[in-house]
Amino acid sequence: MSSDSSKNAAGRPDPSFIVRAASDAFSVRKVFGEPYERDGTLVIPVAKVWGGTGTGYGYGVGSPDGAPDAASGTEHGTGDGPGEGAGGGGGFGVRVRPVGVYAVGSDGTRWHPALDLNKVILGGQVVAMVLAVVGGWVLGRRRR
Numbered sequence: 001m002s003s004d005s006s007k008n009a010a011g012r013p014d015p016s017f018i019v020r021a022a023s024d025a026f027s028v029r030k031v032f033g034e035p036y037e038r039d040g041t042l043v044i045p046v047a048k049v050w051g052g053t054g055t056g057y058g059y060g061v062g063s064p065d066g067a068p069d070a071a072s073g074t075e076h077g078t079g080d081g082p083g084e085g086a087g088g089g090g091g092f093g094v095r096v097r098p099v100g101v102y103a104v105g106s107d108g109t110r111w112h113p114a115l116d117l118n119k120v121i122l123g124g125q126v127v128a129m130v131l132a133v134v135g136g137w138v139l140g141r142r143r144r
Contacts, residue, residue: 015055015090022053022092030096041105048099053092060085 026049033045061084100113 018053018055018090018092022051025092025094026051030094041103044102044104046099046101048097049094051092051094053090055088055090057088058086060087 030049031047033047035042035044037043098114100111103110103112
């Protein structure tokens with residue numbers, strides 16, 4: 001028997017392992033991080049968590065009585081091939097994105113959002129494209 005905890009005693013994948021791992025990954029501890037203190041202010045990080053999980057399993061068929069193999073140079077034999085088969089798998093994915101922090105101090109609780117520089121740059125590019133299209137349209141109308 002393998003020491004891999006993702007498999008059960010029969011050596012088959014254990015779906016409960018994936019469920020346990022996913023429930024740990026999707027817990028509230030991922031949304032609100034470990035609070036820490038800085039300069040007398042309690043800081044609580046906050047994140048947005050997305051995730052999903054899925055599993056699958058398959059099983060083969062065949063004749064255990066030893067049907068003939070394919071002839072040399074051909075792709076397929078006749079009748080059912082011997083054997084059974086099995087298969088399975090599963091997994092999960094998690095995306096964690098920081099959204100900001102709560103700062104709890106003597107003057108109350110304040111929210112400080114995280115700056116997503118990628119969104120700022122994308123917004124600037126969209127504005128520049130709109131201005132270029134409008135500017136081109138205005139110049140085209142003036143020439144007529």
